[in-house]
Amino acid sequence: xxxxxxxxxxxxxxxxxxxxxxxxxxxxxxxxxxxxxxxxxxxxxxxxxxxxxxxxxxxxxxxxxxxxxxxxxxxxxxxxxxxxxxxxxxxxxxxx
Numbered sequence: 001x002x003x004x005x006x007x008x009x010x011x012x013x014x015x016x017x018x019x020x021x022x023x024x025x026x027x028x029x030x031x032x033x034x035x036x037x038x039x040x041x042x043x044x045x046x047x048x049x050x051x052x053x054x055x056x057x058x059x060x061x062x063x064x065x066x067x068x069x070x071x072x073x074x075x076x077x078x079x080x081x082x083x084x085x086x087x088x089x090x091x092x093x094x095x096x
Contacts, residue, residue: 011050012074016040019074029082034091042081047074 020039024031 006053009052010044011052012044012047013040015050015074016043016047016078019071020078023075023078023082027082029086030089030091032091035085035089038085038090039078039081042084043074043077046077046080 017040020036020043024036029035
């Protein structure tokens with residue numbers, strides 16, 4: 001692997017985005033980009049980061065998603081974030 005192919009990434013962002021899409025699909029919550037990002041930010045601030053550098057690290061991190069407890073922790077934080085944002089959406093500040 002070449003040095004310029006290396007990248008530092010918080011893999012938790014991908015996990016949160018994926019699960020948020022699943023959770024909001026059948027729920028009556030705002031799905032605008034601002035509300036979506038607010039939900040992700042709230043959840044990510046309450047979850048431990050999972051930084052990866054190599055493809056091998058990415059594969060390893062993805063196996064964690066299969067853990068029931070890991071998935072449950074992310075879902076719990078996302079549901080809390082969805083409730084917070086639904087009660088206090090910021091998108092309304094741009095509707096003037």
